[in-house]
Each structure stands twice: as structure tokens, then as C-alpha cells.
Amino acid sequence: MAEKVLLVDDDELMLRSYHRTLHRKFKLEVAMGGVQALQALERHGPFAVIVADMRMPGLSGLDVLQEAVRLAPETTRIMLTGDLDLHTAMDAVNQGRVFRFLTKPCRPEDLEAAIQAGIRQHQLMIAEQELLQQTLMGSLQMLTDLLSPLDPEALGQGRMLRDRAVLLARALRFEPEWDLETAALLLPIGRIALPPELLAKLKAGAPLDPRERTLLDQVPETGAQLLDNIPRLHEVARIVRYHAKGYDGSGHPADGVAAEALPMGARILKALNDFTHLERARRSRKVALEELALHCGQYDPRVLEALYAQFGTPAAAAVERACPVAELREGMILARDVHTLNGRPVLVAGLKLGPAHLVLLRDVVEILDLQEPVYVSHD
Amino acid sequence: MPNKILLVDDESNVLEAYTRVLRRRFDLAVAPGGPEALDALARGGPFAVIVSDQRMPGMDGVALLGQARERFPDTTRIMLTGNADQATAMAAVNQGAIFRFLTKPCDSAMLAQALDAGIRQYELVTAEKQLLEQTLKGTLEVLVELLSILDPISFGRAQTMAELAEAVARDLAMPAPWVLGIASILSQIGILTVPDTLVSKLHTGGFLNSSEREIANRVPEIGANLLKRIPRLEQVAEAIYYMNKNYNGTGFPADGCKGPDIPLGGRILRVAADYLNLLASKGEPKLAVAEMEFRTSWYDLAVVRSLARVLKAMEPVTPETELREVGLKDLRHGQLLGSDIETASGLLLVPAGTRLGLTHLEKLRNFARLGGIREPINVVTHLIT
Numbered sequence: 157m158a159e160k161v162l163l164v165d166d167d168e169l170m171l172r173s174y175h176r177t178l179h180r181k182f183k184l185e186v187a188m189g190g191v192q193a194l195q196a197l198e199r200h201g202p203f204a205v206i207v208a209d210m211r212m213p214g215l216s217g218l219d220v221l222q223e224a225v226r227l228a229p230e231t232t233r234i235m236l237t238g239d240l241d242l243h244t245a246m247d248a249v250n251q252g253r254v255f256r257f258l259t260k261p262c263r264p265e266d267l268e269a270a271i272q273a274g275i276r277q278h279q280l281m282i283a284e285q286e287l288l289q290q291t292l293m294g295s296l297q298m299l300t301d302l303l304s305p306l307d308p309e310a311l312g313q314g315r316m317l318r319d320r321a322v323l324l325a326r327a328l329r330f331e332p333e334w335d336l337e338t339a340a341l342l343l344p345i346g347r348i349a350l351p352p353e354l355l356a357k358l359k360a361g362a363p364l365d366p367r368e369r370t371l372l373d374q375v376p377e378t379g380a381q382l383l384d385n386i387p388r389l390h391e392v393a394r395i396v397r398y399h400a401k402g403y404d405g406s407g408h409p410a411d412g413v414a415a416e417a418l419p420m421g422a423r424i425l426k427a428l429n430d431f432t433h434l435e436r437a438r439r440s441r442k443v444a445l446e447e448l449a450l451h452c453g454q455y456d457p458r459v460l461e462a463l464y465a466q467f468g469t470p471a472a473a474a475v476e477r478a479c480p481v482a483e484l485r486e487g488m489i490l491a492r493d494v495h496t497l498n499g500r501p502v503l504v505a506g507l508k509l510g511p512a513h514l515v516l517l518r519d520v521v522e523i524l525d526l527q528e529p530v531y532v533s534h535d
Numbered sequence: 536m537p538n539k540i541l542l543v544d545d546e547s548n549v550l551e552a553y554t555r556v557l558r559r560r561f562d563l564a565v566a567p568g569g570p571e572a573l574d575a576l577a578r579g580g581p582f583a584v585i586v587s588d589q590r591m592p593g594m595d596g597v598a599l600l601g602q603a604r605e606r607f608p609d610t611t612r613i614m615l616t617g618n619a620d621q622a623t624a625m626a627a628v629n630q631g632a633i634f635r636f637l638t639k640p641c642d643s644a645m646l647a648q649a650l651d652a653g654i655r656q657y658e659l660v661t662a663e664k665q666l667l668e669q670t671l672k673g674t675l676e677v678l679v680e681l682l683s684i685l686d687p688i689s690f691g692r693a694q695t696m697a698e699l700a701e702a703v704a705r706d707l708a709m710p711a712p713w714v715l716g717i718a719s720i721l722s723q724i725g726i727l728t729v730p731d732t733l734v735s736k737l738h739t740g741g742f743l744n745s746s747e748r749e750i751a752n753r754v755p756e757i758g759a760n761l762l763k764r765i766p767r768l769e770q771v772a773e774a775i776y777y778m779n780k781n782y783n784g785t786g787f788p789a790d791g792c793k794g795p796d797i798p799l800g801g802r803i804l805r806v807a808a809d810y811l812n813l814l815a816s817k818g819e820p821k822l823a824v825a826e827m828e829f830r831t832s833w834y835d836l837a838v839v840r841s842l843a844r845v846l847k848a849m850e851p852v853t854p855e856t857e858l859r860e861v862g863l864k865d866l867r868h869g870q871l872l873g874s875d876i877e878t879a880s881g882l883l884l885v886p887a888g889t890r891l892g893l894t895h896l897e898k899l900r901n902f903a904r905l906g907g908i909r910e911p912i913n914v915v916t917h918l919i920t
Contacts, residue, residue, distance in 0.1 A: 183727055192611055204716050207557065225703035230657055246822060256541040273632075277659070280659040280660060280662065282659070283662060283663060284659055284663075284666070285664040285665065286766060286767075287662055287667065287767070288666065290672065290765065290766040290767075291666070291671060291765055291766055291767045291768060292666070292670060292671050293674060293713065294764070294765035294766070294768075294774060295671060295674075295721075295762075295765055295768065296675075296678075296761070297675060298761050298765065299675065299678050299724065300678075302727045302761075303678070303681075303682070303727070306685065318550065320776060336811070342674075345678070345681065345899075346675065348681040348685075348894075348898075349684075349894060349897040349898045349901055350901060350904050351680075351901055351906070353905070354905070366903070367711050367904055367905065370904075371901055371904065371905070381897075382893055382897070383674070385673070385893075386656070386669065386673035386674055386677070387665055387670050387673065388665065388669075388670045388672055389670060389673070389674065402556060511761060511764060512761055513726050515760075515761065516727075516728055
């Protein structure tokens with residue numbers, strides 16, 4: 157399929173002349189002015205490249221490109237302009253994330269070369285997105301799902317944390333979501349280095365001695381160190397390192413980093429992780445939210461506000477129904493914890509079932525010796 | 536691991552000024568001219584971004600960036616110059632494949648922004664190679680290292696198997712050797728879906744009844760089924776699916792495919808996994824390979840011979856090794872264990888032959904703090920002659 161290109165100008169003559177010279181080489185669409193351009197982006201996309209004239213009445217080229225960043229982040233942005241002063245250029249780079257500038261009058265071959273480069277750029281972005289979102293995240297999700305019965309309270313919450321993190325990231329316009337989602341899945345990996353006796357104590361709520369306390373406090377740092385050497389996971393490691401740290405500087409690691417110096421992703425996951433655990437421990441979303449409010453100093457106020465907006469309305473009372481293990485399907489949400497016959501919890505309520513869970517629960521029944529039936533939510 | 540940046544200018548005070556302001560945010564290297572810059576690219580790389588001044592004696596910026604483009608095409612090129620007219624700048628950006636054109640004096644905020652964008656560009660261009668070969672592999676390694684702590688026998692060899700299988704794939708000129716690395720690391724994940732009692736029977740070679748045999752045979756299939764849903768891991772899934780298949784067509788899956796029709800990835804995994812089993816029982820690489828050369832109905836002989844070449848190439852220059860006793864605090868990431876590591880009470884933590892990862896070290900430190908670990912520990916070192 158040919159990649160689509162959107163040309164935006166308020167001058168009909170210009171548009172016609174571009175169209176004449178370029179329509180054989182690209183799948184072109186033209187828009188008269190900013191409003192039409194945004195409509196085209198929304199309705200006729202995806203476009204590989206958008207070329208916008210800077211000076212247009214109403215919405216300027218910069219306005220259009222800025223909006224394009226939001227509407228179609230993978231579309232490469234090129235700006236055409238008659239008078240390029242340094243200030244305009246800076247604005248365009250910072251806010252419009254412009255890939256190329258072209259000055260008017262622009263020779264057709266220059267425009268063509270710029271569009272070709274823009275298409276290549278678009279393809280690179282799509283390929284990267286696919287690798288990150290599908291290949292890497294898909295593998296991680298699969299492995300953490302498989303591991304979730306080993307530590308249902310932590311690893312088993314990864315999938316739910318990831319879904320919730322995406323909701324908050326959208327509300328807060330935080331990007332890239334990729335770092336945040338990966339961190340949500342890998343948040344507890346430092347726990348696996350903990351001795352089993354300590355994990356058992358945690359589960360039972362038994363008091364910890366000071367040495368054990370220290371080990372537990374180091375979990376985020378341990379997890380971060382495991383990830384720090386992996387290319388491109390630098391930011392993920394930073395989020396994992398600070399995910400238990402309060403906005404007010406409380407918590408570990410005790411290194412004085414606080415407030416805005418904490419990575420935004422860590423502030424989001426701190427609030428969500430605490431919320432998710434409290435909700436489970438108190439068996440009530442309302443009580444969990446009230447407890448967060450009691451310790452509001454630990455949370456970024458904007459994150460807390462977004463969290464209240466997202467989860468503050470009481471969840472529509474989910475109707476649960478019993479489901480035989482053999483009838484479990486991908487995407488079903490567990491309404492209650494799933495236990496083995498001898499009472500060990502293996503998956504926690506709220507979890508959305510993925511393919512790896514189904515293999516564990518359904519495909520080889522001997523694996524876990526489950527108590528049947530399993531309760532799932534029913535809308 | 537931060538991305539490296541190379542700044543090139545013939546005026547040392549300019550370099551100093553930029554370094555002072557930017558070194559906190561970026562991993563910077565500097566070069567006083569074109570030839571030195573090319574040398575740095577070749578020896579100190581890979582660099583994410585090169586920023587060059589235009590006017591330099593000898594080789595100017597355009598010439599330098601032109602050569603950089605040819606020899607190090609992934610590195611993002613940025614031009615920084617004092618005397619730019621608009622037309623030169625445009626032409627350089629649009630035709631010279633130069634990513635950004637900055638004019639002097641350029642304030643540090645603007646330069647920093649260009650560097651961020653340049654790094655981002657480098658990441659895009661190298662995405663495929665880096666994400667598949669390093670990020671994906673690295674992350675999965677950490678998770679499987681963690682698994683090796685829970686089940687050392689099933690997962691402890693993944694790292695060594697990955698090294699061997701990838702080297703064999705390269706030796707046989709497979710187009711995507713990383714596939715074998717990932718496949719080795721994930722080859723045992725199906726084990727996670729096997730009941731614990733059966734896992735211990737498998738490890739001790741206990742008698743399996745027919746339904747247990749059936750489950751054990753399906754281990755690779757379960758792993759492959761989970762993986763084949765993930766884009767770009769199709770070949771990984773396929774290799775794992777065929778890892779218990781014999782060259783003469785017997786074994787699993789029983790699908791009538793045999794000889795060269797079995798996917799090469801599966802044939803390589805089969806050989807790498809069995810080699811490590813044999814090595815554990817025979818103790819000597821040569822003996823293990825010799826044994827495999829007789830089993831022509833099981834293995835593709837071309838793969839076994841390739842493995843022999845790979846092993847020969849991996850032999851250190853001084854093949855003599857000895858065991859050295861070290862304390863826990865002297866253990867380092869990457870060391871090869873010469874004997875099992877056990878807790879004071881005799882619980883096996885990490886088996887001999889494991890190459891220590893960061894996860895192992897962390898786990899061992901935690902155990903040492905709480906319960907204690909038997910010391911000293913034996914690591915394999917090469918004799919220096």
C-alpha cells in the first residue's frame with residue numbers, strides 16, 4: 157500500500173501546482189487550511205507525512221503541526237515557510253516537532269526529497285512501535301503472566317497495573333507510554349531475589365526483623381540494577397528505582413530525590429501501586445482512596461487528582477458468575493482470587509486473563525489443582 | 536547505558552565550553568579535527584550523534600560528515616557552523632542527509648535539544664537491530680535468570696545454550712542469528728506449565744507414566760504456542776517447536792517432516808541442548824561432540840560439525856583452566872562457577888557451570904545476610920602463561 161501524504165496550504169494555486177508535480181509519485185491528499193487538515197488527519201488517516209504552510213489565516217501551520225503531534229504522532233511533520241526566522245524555527249522544533257523545513261519558493265525536487273525522507277522516517281517509527289509494543293511487551297507480558305502464580309501479590313498484579321497505568325498516562329498526557337507499561341510489568345522483579353522465608357513472612361503479615369526490613373527496602377534498587385544495563389531500558393530502570401518513593405521524599409532509596417525530580421512514570425506507578433494494593437487489602441475502593449488521601453504528601457497532586465477522576469466514582473457493582481475452568485477465555489476478568497486445592501492463592505481478583513494464564517489454568521489441569529469453580533466478572 | 540556523542544571542532548575553547556555545559560546530561564567525547572573524529576568513531580563507538588563544525592583546516596565538516604555517513608550510517612549527523620546562509624543550511628539538511636544544521640553562536644539549550652532529537656533519531660534507525668538483539672534478549676535473560684534461581688536445572692543452562700546456538704547460527708550463515716539466542720533463552724518456558732512433581736521426575740530421570748510422558752513431550756509445543764502469537768517471534772516459536780525432533784523424522788512433533796525439511800533453528804536447538812546434557816555427563820567438550828557424531832539419526836551432522844568449529848573457536852588462547860577459591864564478596868558478574876553454591880543448610884542455590892548474572896549475585900547476597908552461604912566458592916579461571 158502506498159503511503160499517504162497530506163499537503164496543507166491556504167493558497168489553492170499552490171496546492172494545485174504541488175499536486176501537478178507530485179501526484180504521480182505519492183498518494184496525495186490536499187487540505188485548504190488548518191481546519192480541513194485536522195479533519196483529514198482524523199478521518200482519512202493514517203498519513204505518513206504532513207506538509208503544512210506556516211502562514212495561514214485562522215489555524216497557523218504551527219497550530220496544525222502541534223495538533224498533529226497529538227492526533228497522529230507517527231505522521232512525519234514538514235513545514236513550508238516563506239520567512240524563516242530563528243524564533244519560528246525554535247517554536248516549530250519544540251512544539252511542532254518538525255522533521256524538515258522548506259522555504260518558499262520550494263523546488264519540486266526538494267519537496268519530493270523531503271517527502272521521501274519523511275516517509276522513511278514514518279516507516280522507522282512504525283517499525284519501532286511494533287517492536288516495542290508487540291514484540292518486546294508481548295514477550296514480557298507472556299513471561300510475567302507465566303510467573304504470576306509464583307508471586308501472585310506482586311508479579312500477578314503486573315497486568316492490572318499496566319492497564320491502569322495506561323489510563324492514567326492518557327489522562328495526564330504522559331508519554332511515552334511504553335516506558336511506563338514496561339515498568340509496570342517489571343516493577344516487582346527485585347522481589348524475586350528475596351529469600352522465600354521473607355516472602356512467606358510478608359504474605360502472612362508477620363513482623364520483619366531489621367535485616368529483613370533492609371532487604372525489602374532495597375527491592376526497587378535491586379530491580380533497577382537488573383535492568384540498568386539493558387539498552388533502551390534506562391528510563392524503565394529509573395521508574396522502577398523510584399516507584400516506592402514518596403513525592404515528599406519519603407521511602408527508598410533514601411537519596412534525597414523528591415517531587416518533580418522523580419520520574420513522572422515513577423510518580424504514576426507509586427500512586428497506582430499503593431492504590432491497587434490498598435484496594436485489595438481493604439476490599440474496598442472507597443476506603444483505599446480515603447487512605448491515599450491521608451498520606452497525600454507521598455503523591456504528586458496531579459497524579460492523585462487524575463487517579464480520583466479515573467477511579468473515584470464507585471465501580472459499577474460487578475456481577476460475578478461461576479465459571480468452570482474449562483470454559484475460561486482470554487480477556488475474562490477474575491472476580492475472586494483463584495486458589496489451589498490446598499488453599500494457596502495463584503491468581504488474584506481483578507486480573508484480566510491472558511493466553512499464558514489459560515495454559516496454566518485450563519490447558520493442563522494437573523498443573524495447579526485448582527478449586528473450582530472460578531468466579532469471573534460479568535457485565 | 537547512555538548514548539555517546541562526539542563533538543568535533545578545531546577550536547579547543549569551543550569544545551571546552553560545550554563540554555562544561557553538557558557533560559552532566561550527555562556522555563560526551565571530543566575530537567579536534569576530521570581524522571581524529573573518524574578514528575574515534577571507529578574505535579570508541581558506537582556513537583549516537585556526531586556534531587561537527589564546518590570550518591576546519593584539512594578536512595571540513597561536510598567532508599567529515601560525508602565519510603561518517605558512509606562508514607557509520609547509523610550515527611546521526613549534526614552540523615554546527617559560524618557562517619551559514621539560509622540556502623547552505625537548507626541544502627545540507629535536505630540533501631546531505633544531515634539531521635540538523637545549527638548556527639554559531641548556538642546556546643546550550645538549543646544544542647541540547649538537537650542532541651536529544653539526534654539520539655532519538657539514532658534509536659529509530661537502530662531500533663530493529665538493537666531492540667531484537669539487545670533489549671529483548673537482555674530483558675528475557677533477566678527474567679530467565681530469575682527463573683534459574685527457582686529451578687536451576689531447567690533454566691540454569693539457558694545462557695550458555697544461547698551463546699552456543701547463536702554462534703552456530705552465525706557459523707552456518709543463518710540470516711537472523713538472534714532468533715537462536717532468544718529461542719535458547721525461552722526454550723524451557725513450557726516447563727512452567729508442568730506440575731512440580733513431574734518436573735522433579737524429569738530432573739531425576741524417574742519413571743514417567745504415559746500421561747506424564749505426554750505432558751513432557753508437549754513442553755516445547757506449549758512454549759511455541761505462547762510465542763507464536765507475538766509478532767516477529769514466529770521463527771523463535773518454530774525453532775522451539777522442533778527442538779525435540781530427530782533428524783530422521785522420529786521424535787516430536789510427529790508430523791512427518793524429516794531431514795533438511797526440519798527448520799534449521801529446530802535442528803540447532805536440538806544439538807545445543809543435547810550437547811549441554813552430554814557435556815554435564817561426560818565432562819569434556821570433545822567427548823560430548825564425539826558421541827554426537829555417532830548419532831546421525833538424531834542430529835544434522837552439518838550442525839554438529841558447526842558446533843565443533845564453534846567450540847574450537849571459543850577455546851581460550853590458554854586452554855588450561857583451574858579452580859580458584861573465592862569468598863562471596865569477590866564473586867563477579869560473568870564468572871563461571873566451578874562448583875555448586877549451597878546455603879549453610881545445604882540447599883542448592885546455583886549449580887556448577889552457571890555463568891553468574893547480576894540476579895544470582897543479588898540473590899546470593901540476600902541469602903548471605905539472612906542465613907549464610909557455604910564458602911569458599913570455586914570459580915573457573917584461566918591460567919596465565
